[in-house]
Amino acid sequence: xxxxxxxxxxxxxxxxxxxxxxxxxSLILPTNSSLSVTLSQDQLHSKTTIRASADFTSDRxxxxxxxxxxxxxxxxxxxxxxxxxxxxxxxxxxxxxxxxSGLKIHICSENNFPTAAxxxxxxxxxxxxxxxxxxxxxxPLNASDLSIVARQGSGSACRSLFGxxxxxxxxxxxxxxxxxxxxxAPETHWPDLQALICxxxxxxxxxxxxxxxxxxxxxxxxxxxxxxNVVPKRMEEMIAAIHNKDFPRFAELTMQDSNQFHAxxxxxxxxxxxxxxISRAIIRIISEYNxxxxxxxxxxxxxxxxxxxxPQQNMREIYAILSHYFxxxxxxxxxxxxxxxxxxx
Ligand code: 2P0
Numbered sequence: 551x552x553x554x555x556x557x558x559x560x561x562x563x564x565x566x567x568x569x570x571x572x573x574x575x576s577l578i579l580p581t582n583s584s585l586s587v588t589l590s591q592d593q594l595h596s597k598t599t600i601r602a603s604a605d606f607t608s609d610r611x612x613x614x615x616x617x618x619x620x621x622x623x624x625x626x627x628x629x630x631x632x633x634x635x636x637x638x639x640x641x642x643x644x645x646x647x648x649x650x651s652g653l654k655i656h657i658c659s660e661n662n663f664p665t666a667a668x669x670x671x672x673x674x675x676x677x678x679x680x681x682x683x684x685x686x687x688x689x690p691l692n693a694s695d696l697s698i699v700a701r702q703g704s705g706s707a708c709r710s711l712f713g714x715x716x717x718x719x720x721x722x723x724x725x726x727x728x729x730x731x732x733x734x735a736p737e738t739h740w741p742d743l744q745a746l747i748c749x750x751x752x753x754x755x756x757x758x759x760x761x762x763x764x765x766x767x768x769x770x771x772x773x774x775x776x777x778x779n780v781v782p783k784r785m786e787e788m789i790a791a792i793h794n795k796d797f798p799r800f801a802e803l804t805m806q807d808s809n810q811f812h813a814x815x816x817x818x819x820x821x822x823x824x825x826x827x828i829s830r831a832i833i834r835i836i837s838e839y840n841x842x843x844x845x846x847x848x849x850x851x852x853x854x855x856x857x858x859x860x861p862q863q864n865m866r867e868i869y870a871i872l873s874h875y876f877x878x879x880x881x882x883x884x885x886x887x888x889x890x891x892x893x894x895x
Contacts (some may be wrong), residue, residue, distance in 0.1 A: 556600055565706065566849060581767065595678075606656060634651045677711050679703060716731050742795075772814050784803060
């Protein structure tokens, strides 16, 4: 059997200025810009292998070893359509280029962390899918161009095309051609910053991000205030804090943005609750720890799990404090920018 094959990995990213809301649900254009930190892919990553062959009779997909339908997944279909069209342009220009755009493909993708744990599996998954397709088809696109395709798989995926500190610029155009990810600072910029993942629950979340955010767009007046009056200035301040490696300011902005994201969820009608009692206990513990000066930042996404950002020197202490309050739980391997830990609470 003759075949063409590519295998790649892509990392998880955790937002410090959150994306929540779409102005266009099919192109996945957001209502505000966002900014995230990409974690090291040494521990948390998606890995995808894609093979194209004239012997295949249909496109097929396996996620974590289980076959899933491609046709039912409009977003995956969009990523395939876009990358095949780009490949077809190459083949039209260069007679000698192998005719890959017309071949059926088989996709195998897996995460080395629990998909249901709400740890941004769609972000690393779609970033990995699009990056692997670009390698298979030898597309002459940079990471920012590819982020436009990955965004159509899952919004947050566009930020996982880069390491380090990454902004997703919302853009203004209707066709989405300026809604893309850009690197604010590389992964080498702030090695002292670490991330601790606290797994509060590995159950699948009740309200999916995709459904939840559109209910927020429809019903929340607070979201309109956030979009217009808060995020534009916060993006600028966050970028400055990152460039200056100003941890107290970075931490304050991160916690405020997490708080406002969850306030916007509460302002949705009917309200959406992502945090639970343990999440709120973690907020109280970190707030108490920061009483005499900011030494750590918490952030929560669309689920109860916490991510704690802190300078390396504080991480052992934070780990010890959280283990004290949530004893008897398994501690998993280190993860992160240089090294993070997972606390099961
Ligand atoms: C973020 N989240 O910025 C925010 C914070 C969750 C809370 O991006 O519909 O899975 O696929 O574009 O990307 C989760 O939303 O939603 C998310 P879709 P996605 O990381």
